[in-house]
Amino acid sequence: MTHEERQKQHEQASELPKKKKWLPHPVLSVVMVLIWLSLNNASMGHLVLGIFLSLGIPYLVQDFWPTAVRVHRPFKLCMYLLLVLVDICKANFIVAVQILGPNKKLNAKFFEVELDVKNDFTIAMLAGTITLTPGTVSSELSTDKKRLLVHALNVDDVEQAAADIKHRYERPLKEIFEC
Amino acid sequence: MTTFIEYMVAALILLGALFALIGSIGLVKLPDFFRRLHGPTKATTLGVGGMILGSVLFFTAVERTFQFQEFLVSLFLFITAPASAYIIAKAALHLKVQYDAEYIESEAAAKEEQQDQNLS
Numbered sequence: 001m002t003h004e005e006r007q008k009q010h011e012q013a014s015e016l017p018k019k020k021k022w023l024p025h026p027v028l029s030v031v032m033v034l035i036w037l038s039l040n041n042a043s044m045g046h047l048v049l050g051i052f053l054s055l056g057i058p059y060l061v062q063d064f065w066p067t068a069v070r071v072h073r074p075f076k077l078c079m080y081l082l083l084v085l086v087d088i089c090k091a092n093f094i095v096a097v098q099i100l101g102p103n104k105k106l107n108a109k110f111f112e113v114e115l116d117v118k119n120d121f122t123i124a125m126l127a128g129t130i131t132l133t134p135g136t137v138s139s140e141l142s143t144d145k146k147r148l149l150v151h152a153l154n155v156d157d158v159e160q161a162a163a164d165i166k167h168r169y170e171r172p173l174k175e176i177f178e179c
Numbered sequence: 180m181t182t183f184i185e186y187m188v189a190a191l192i193l194l195g196a197l198f199a200l201i202g203s204i205g206l207v208k209l210p211d212f213f214r215r216l217h218g219p220t221k222a223t224t225l226g227v228g229g230m231i232l233g234s235v236l237f238f239t240a241v242e243r244t245f246q247f248q249e250f251l252v253s254l255f256l257f258i259t260a261p262a263s264a265y266i267i268a269k270a271a272l273h274l275k276v277q278y279d280a281e282y283i284e285s286e287a288a289a290k291e292e293q294q295d296q297n298l299s
Contacts, residue, residue, distance in 0.1 A: 035254075038247045092198060092225040095217060099205035108214050131261035134221045137213070138261070139268030151268065153217045 022055070024062035027069050029054040069121050073176050080172045087133050087168075095134040098154050110139075111158040113148045113165050122177045123148070129169050136165075184240045188233045195229025202226055212276045216264055223260040228253055 036050035071077055098106060117123055127138040130150055140149040155161045198221055205218030231249050238246050
């Protein structure tokens with residue numbers, strides 16, 4: 001692509017908001033401002049700088065991150081975060097007992113979770129949740145993004161564990177971010 | 180500061196330290212690579228989380244300043260820890276790190292037998 005062509009495309013883009021948007025990730029921008037303000041002491045100057053950064057960075061990186069994150073159900077997202085926090089605390093105690101107990105009792109296994117979620121961000125959220133809850137680590141996503149390989153520290157029924165993950169974490173995530 | 184808050188802060192910090200310790204013990208004690216990965220996830224979640232909660236409680240009670248920044252430590256850890264665990268696990272899978280439990284247990288048993296023989 002020559003420079004002129006690019007220039008032309010750029011001009012078209014500014015006319016058609018579909019090509020190069022000024023606000024590609026509205027949710028992300030709001031979160032960025034909030035994090036910037038809490039990292040620095042909240043003042044008027046930092047608010048302006050934060051808004052500038054949270055508009056500029058998503059504008060520059062939008063080609064690498066084409067689909068915007070959309071939160072369809074904010075209330076459900078809060079409930080989901082609470083659920084994950086409670087699960088992390090519960091699972092921590094269970095895994096603590098397992099680690100201190102004898103190694104032979106641990107029935108470690110790999111198992112695959114068939115993914116219904118398709119958005120990259122949602123898959124990343126799901127994989128992060130699985131890793132953060134002690135006892136399971138998500139270790140590989142298949143190239144077609146349809147299966148997630150999970151390693152569990154102690155699991156007896158592999159199918160039950162996969163169904164638990166789907167039911168407990170994947171379904172709310174799908175509702176929050178996708179449909 | 181009331182005694183109750185002091186006890187709460189002490190309990191939270193001890194809880195955090197305890198989980199960091201158990202995570203580290205898991206890292207040493209568990210038999211194969213993939214099981215060892217489970218140790219650090221504990222240390223980053225409840226381990227750091229407990230200590231941060233204790234610190235926030237202390238500063239709110241003593242200095243009357245609510246430090247929101249400390250929660251950001253936890254937030255960034257929660258974002259980055261799964262990514263690094265994922266990359267480590269993926270690298271191990273590609274290098275075909277041995278994870279067959281029975282194989283490793285039989286190796287350990289053979290080693291113990293050898294030690295017993297050496298002793299006797």
